[in-house]
Every structure is written in structure tokens, then in C-alpha cells.
Amino acid sequence: MQAAGFSNRNLFQSGYLIGEWQPGQRFIRHGEFREMDNGHDFYAPQSFSTPDGRRIVIGWLDMWESPLPEQQDGWAGMLSLPRELSLSADDRLQMRPAKEVESLRGAWFPWPVSTLNNQQTTMVDNCEAMEVNLRWDCARSSAEQYGLRFGDGLRIYVDAQQQRLVLERHYPQYGLCGTRSVPLTAGADLNLRIFFDSSSVEVFVNDGEACLSSRIYPQAPRRELALFAWSGSAALTEAGAWQLE
Structure with missing residues (x-):
């Protein structure tokens, strides 16, 4: 389909x-x-029905005919987390992690909640497999950009000027750079569940309103997670991370 x-x-x-x-x-x-x-x-999502009546979908986290630098390590792409499907009141498909994903949770690490003012704060020195939960009070946030950075190649942030949530990956050594984004409701709280694995990120927005999934290629040992806010302040009201087994 043609881009628009x-x-x-x-x-x-x-x-x-x-x-x-x-x-x-x-x-x-x-x-x-x-x-x-x-x-x-x-890519190529497949769905099935569970015995309790839920509709679950799993997709390929890959984009054929794009660069696949992981092939030099003997693999190409991976499966997404299983996602439960539902239909919103305005007939939009919603996807949220299947409840079984919670069985992967290990230790819980609460993060301090505060207002960030033109700063970046490292929260995790080495993120391998984690579920990060964040809630931003957008109405009390004035920063032009605020969100989460992973290593040198990934940012997930609010662009206040465009009123969009942006996933930006920057791996020029592999020819994989660019942004993807979804619109946000002005002034509403923003709730994020972000799943990191060795070479993937899956972002679930506001309990399934939108999802953004991408392959990522962080370079060891640069796998730190950091919160940031630039050109203003950002109000973080809930934050923490689960270690995933």
C-alpha cells in the first residue's frame, strides 16, 4: 500500500x-x-481462539526485504508477544499483552516518580529483558520531547509539538533508521507498557489503543535505560520495571 x-x-x-x-x-x-x-x-499476524473465548494474535517482528543484520548471527526475525484482541466502542481494534505474559515477571523495581526538567536520568544500567510501565501527566508537562531512551539507538518519546508518541530507531551501521508514531489525545494521561528483549521492543499504548513494535540492535555494553525531558518539564506519575525471566 502507498504511504500516506x-x-x-x-x-x-x-x-x-x-x-x-x-x-x-x-x-x-x-x-x-x-x-x-x-x-x-x-508482519503476517496469525490468530487463534483460546478455550475461554479470547482471540489471541501473534505476528512476526520482521519486515522482509528490509536489512536483516541478524542473519550474520544465524537468525532472522522473531515472534511477537501473544496479544489479546478486542474491539473498542468506536470500532477500533485494540491489542494488549495476553495475561499469560505476566507469568514471565520476576523482580519488580519501582522507579522514583518526579518532574524531569531539561535532564536525562539513567534508571537501568543493563536492560536485557524487561517490562517497563510508565504514566505521564501530559497536561502538566511542558517539554517539547520527553520519554525513554535505550542505549544509543532507540528513543520512545512524546513529541508535544506534533501531539504524537514517537518510536525512533537509529542504527545507521545496519541501514535501519527512522521513526514511527501514533497520535495522542491532547491533555490526557499517557500510559505505556514497554517490553524489551535482546533485539526487540513492543510498546502498548493506553491499554491497547495502539502498539508499536520494532527490531532493535543495541550494542553491548550500551543497554542502559534513561528517562529524559528536553526544552521544558515532564511529569512522571507512575514508573517501574519488571525483570522478565
């Missing part, structure tokens, strides 16, 4: 159409095609 503004920026799109269908009848579409995941890498 912030949408359909990847080589291949995985998305959905809302509509009505009955066996033997035509599908009646309501609305337009929408991407399931707004990150750099989400």
Missing part, C-alpha cells in the same frame, strides 16, 4: 477491516483499512 502521511510507512502492511459477514454472504465493510501495529516490524 504517518500511515503505511513500512514495506508491507498488516491491518484489518471492520465489517459484517455471514456464511455464504459477501463481506460488508464498515470503514477503511487500518494498520494493526504502527512500529517498523509487524
Whole structure:
């Protein structure tokens, strides 16, 4: 599909159409095609139904025909976390981590909550596999950019001027640079669940309103997590991280 503004920026799109269908009848579409995941890498999702009636989807965190630097290490891409699907009141698909993902949690590390003023603060020296939970009070935040940095190549931040949440990866040595983003509601709190693994990040926005997933290539030993706010202040009201087993 052809790119349009912030949408359909990847080589291949995985998305959905809302509509009505009955066996033997035509599908009646309501609305337009929408991407399931707004990150750099989400491909060929497959879904199934659980015994308790939940619809779960798993996708490839990869984008075929893009650079695959991991091939030199004998692998290419990976599966996403299992995600539970639901439909919002305004007929938008929502994805949140399946409840079974919580069984991976180990130790909990609370982070101090505060207002950041034109600063960067390291919270984790070496992030391997973690679930980070953050809540920002956007109404009380004046910074032009504020969020989380991982090593030298990844930032997940609010762009206050554009009112968007941005995932920015910068790995020029592999030819993988660029941003993906989703719109934010002005003045509303922003709740993030961010899952880091060795070479992936999955961001769940406001309990499933949006997701951004990308391959990442942090260079050891630069795997620190740091909070930042530039050109103003940012109010962090909840923060912490689970070590994942």
C-alpha cells in the first residue's frame, strides 16, 4: 500500500477491516483499512481462539526485504508477544499483552516518580529483558520531547509539538533508521507498557489503543535505560520495571 502521511510507512502492511459477514454472504465493510501495529516490524499476524473465548494474535517482528543484520548471527526475525484482541466502542481494534505474559515477571523495581526538567536520568544500567510501565501527566508537562531512551539507538518519546508518541530507531551501521508514531489525545494521561528483549521492543499504548513494535540492535555494553525531558518539564506519575525471566 502507498504511504500516506504517518500511515503505511513500512514495506508491507498488516491491518484489518471492520465489517459484517455471514456464511455464504459477501463481506460488508464498515470503514477503511487500518494498520494493526504502527512500529517498523509487524508482519503476517496469525490468530487463534483460546478455550475461554479470547482471540489471541501473534505476528512476526520482521519486515522482509528490509536489512536483516541478524542473519550474520544465524537468525532472522522473531515472534511477537501473544496479544489479546478486542474491539473498542468506536470500532477500533485494540491489542494488549495476553495475561499469560505476566507469568514471565520476576523482580519488580519501582522507579522514583518526579518532574524531569531539561535532564536525562539513567534508571537501568543493563536492560536485557524487561517490562517497563510508565504514566505521564501530559497536561502538566511542558517539554517539547520527553520519554525513554535505550542505549544509543532507540528513543520512545512524546513529541508535544506534533501531539504524537514517537518510536525512533537509529542504527545507521545496519541501514535501519527512522521513526514511527501514533497520535495522542491532547491533555490526557499517557500510559505505556514497554517490553524489551535482546533485539526487540513492543510498546502498548493506553491499554491497547495502539502498539508499536520494532527490531532493535543495541550494542553491548550500551543497554542502559534513561528517562529524559528536553526544552521544558515532564511529569512522571507512575514508573517501574519488571525483570522478565
